[in-house]
Each structure stands twice: as structure tokens, then as C-alpha cells.
Amino acid sequence: MTQSQEDYLEMVSFLSDEGEVRVTDIAARLGFSKPSVSAALKSLEEQNLIRHQRYGTVSLTKKGQARAENVRQRHNLIKEFLSERLGVSSETAERDACKMEHILSEETVEKMEAFLST
Secondary structure, eight states: OOOHHHHHHHHHHHHHSSSBBEEEEEEEETTTHHHHHHHHHHHHHHSSSSSTTSSSSSSEEHHHHHHHHHHHHHHHHHHIIIIIOOOOHHHHHHHHHHHHTTOOOOHHHHHHHHHOOO
């Protein structure tokens, strides 16, 4: 799964917390055009990660929800590590966590989690 696809899943999950999700909502939050978002969602739908009805709402499948939850947890863990343990500003920690959540190994994430729990 690409970083971009994970970002879309994470955004659908985040927006779902607020209510129904539409292509226009995703486009507005990510700063992409609606056609670009629709193309990305089509790819996620083909992977059985989301359900999307044309001109309708977007929702995560169980598989998509699990993947999105994993990305959100990694993001939150990294952000906490950067801000709470390293003293990085909240804004910088948020930006960096968005990038790092996609590239860190599972081993590194587990070690960060263990370090934070001490």
C-alpha cells in the first residue's frame, strides 16, 4: 500500500468520526481535486478497503477500518514520542508524524511504544 493510499484511508477514518464522508470533504481536507480523490478512492475500492457510491458517501470496509486504525495508531504514537519525549513542537510533531508513520518499521514502532510506556 502506498503512502498516499494510507493517507486517504486515514482521512476517511478521521472524517468518519465526524459523520458521513463525501469526496468533497476528502478533497477539501487534503487539498486535492475531486477527480483526483475519486481516482484514488477507486483504487481503494478495488482493494476492498472502502465502499463508495458515485455522488454518495464513502465508508471503510472492515479491512479498510483495520488498516486505517493501524495508521492512526502509528501516527499518534510517533506524534506523542516526538512531542512528549523529544520536546518537538506540536505543529512539527504533527507534520513529521504524517511522514514517519509510513516508513518506520514495525520493530521501531514497537520499541517506541515500549519506550513511551516506561
